[in-house]
Amino acid sequence: xxxxxxxxxxxxxxxxxxxxxxxxxxxxxxxxxxxxxxxxxxxxxxxxxxxxxxxxxxxxxxxxxxxxxxxxxxxxxxxxxxxxxxxxxxxxxxxxxxxxxxxxxxxxxxxxxxxxxxxxxxxxxxxxxxxxxxxxxxxxxxxxxxxxxxxxxxxxxxxxxxxxxxxxxxxxxxxxxxxxxxxxxxxxxxxxxxxxxxxxxxxxxxxxxxxxxxxxxxxxxxxxxxxxxxxxx
Numbered sequence: 001x002x003x004x005x006x007x008x009x010x011x012x013x014x015x016x017x018x019x020x021x022x023x024x025x026x027x028x029x030x031x032x033x034x035x036x037x038x039x040x041x042x043x044x045x046x047x048x049x050x051x052x053x054x055x056x057x058x059x060x061x062x063x064x065x066x067x068x069x070x071x072x073x074x075x076x077x078x079x080x081x082x083x084x085x086x087x088x089x090x091x092x093x094x095x096x097x098x099x100x101x102x103x104x105x106x107x108x109x110x111x112x113x114x115x116x117x118x119x120x121x122x123x124x125x126x127x128x129x130x131x132x133x134x135x136x137x138x139x140x141x142x143x144x145x146x147x148x149x150x151x152x153x154x155x156x157x158x159x160x161x162x163x164x165x166x167x168x169x170x171x172x173x174x175x176x177x178x179x180x181x182x183x184x185x186x187x188x189x190x191x192x193x194x195x196x197x198x199x200x201x202x203x204x205x206x207x208x209x210x211x212x213x214x215x216x217x218x219x220x221x222x223x224x225x226x227x228x229x230x231x232x233x
Contacts, residue, residue: 024036032121033121034072034073034120034121035120035121036069036070036071036072037069037070038069038070038119038231038232039067039068039069039231039232040067040068040069040191040229040230040231040232041065041066041067041229041230041232042064042065042066042067042068042078042080042193042227042228042229042230043064043065043066043227043228044063044064044193044195044225044226044227044228045061045062045063045064045225045226046061046062046223046224046225046226047059047060047061047062047223047224047225048060048061048062048084048085048086048221048222048223049086049221049222049223049224050086050087050088050101050206050207050219050221051219051220051221051222052088052204052206052207052209052217052219052220053204053207053209053210053217053219054088054089054090054091054097054098054099054207054209055088055090055091056088056089056090056091056098057088058087058088058089059087060084060085060086060087060100061084061085062082062083062084062085062223062224062225063082063083063084064080064081064082064083064223064225064227065080065081066078066079066080066081067079068111068229070120072120073116073117073120073121074112074113074114074116075110075111075112075113076110076111076113076134077108077109077110077111078108078109078111079106079107079108079109079140080105080106080107080109081104081105081106082104082105082106082107082223083102083103083104084102084103084104084105084221084223085100085101085102085103086099086100086101086103086144086146086206086207086221087099087100087101088207089152096150096151097148097149097150097209098148098149098150098151098152098154099146099147099148099149099207099208099209100146100147100149100154101144101145101146101147101206101207101208102145103142103143103144103145103206104142104143105140105141105142105143105175105199106140106141106142107138107139107140107175107177108138108139108140109136109137109138109139109177110136110137110138111134111135111136112134112135112136113132113133113134114133114134114135115129115131115132115133116129117129117132128185128188129185130184130185131182131183131184131185132182132183132185132191133180133181133182133183134180134181134182134183135179135180136177136178136179136180136181136195136197137176137177137178137179138176138177138178139174139175139176139177140174140175140177141172141173141174141175142172142173142175142199142201143170143171143172144169144170144171144172144173144203144205144206145169145170145171146164146169146205146206146207146208147161147164147208148161148162148164148165148207148208148209149161149162150162162208164208165205165208165209165210165211166205166208169208171203171205173201173202173203173205173206174201174202175199175200175201175202176199176200176201177197177198177199177200177223178197178198178199178200179195179196179197179198179222180195180196181193181194181195181196181227182194182195183229189230189231190228190229190230190231191228191229191230191231192226192227192228192229193226193227193228193229194225194226194227195223195224195225195226195227196222196223196224196225197222197223198220198221198222199220199221199222199223200218200220201218201219201220201221202218203218203219204216204217204218204219205219206219206221207219
């Protein structure tokens, strides 16, 4: 986990180092000159949905902060720190299980933008594509801390939750979020993005019902966020 944390940190800091060196002209496969950057800070919020042993969907809040750096035309790299809450109710009425989990994830990602943005090829970067769809995939890790219970309503006291299946919560898992979004340039240096991601995980304990449910299948979750992206240079 220390190695993964180091690699994620290096991926997040590399754009800052490149930005500090000032504009440098590069060339694409067609010999067209372009400039790397800009660096954009991101912040957003929305909803998180759990997919696992318990079939009932119960949306929870999600908030994130991060950065995006244009590496070359059509390609960008970045990272996100996300806090999100997952919850679910049982599709089997006779079992009547439910859970609530509060989680934190750190990811780095690669973003592909299929449409051309004029700002990639201009040193002043004062001409922008107004609308930019993108695809995104990445990796990282999550820290999760679920609490299972029976019934519909979340208990008001700790004694109302079931004993945990694992003694070592909060747990950690590797994750791989994939998805896409649509960015709108609303004013110079400011974008608003609508983004949806589905995240694969290496754990079946996001809901703390692995042994009570189906331990052969890992849990997953989706996030849907509205984000602001601000260009700092």
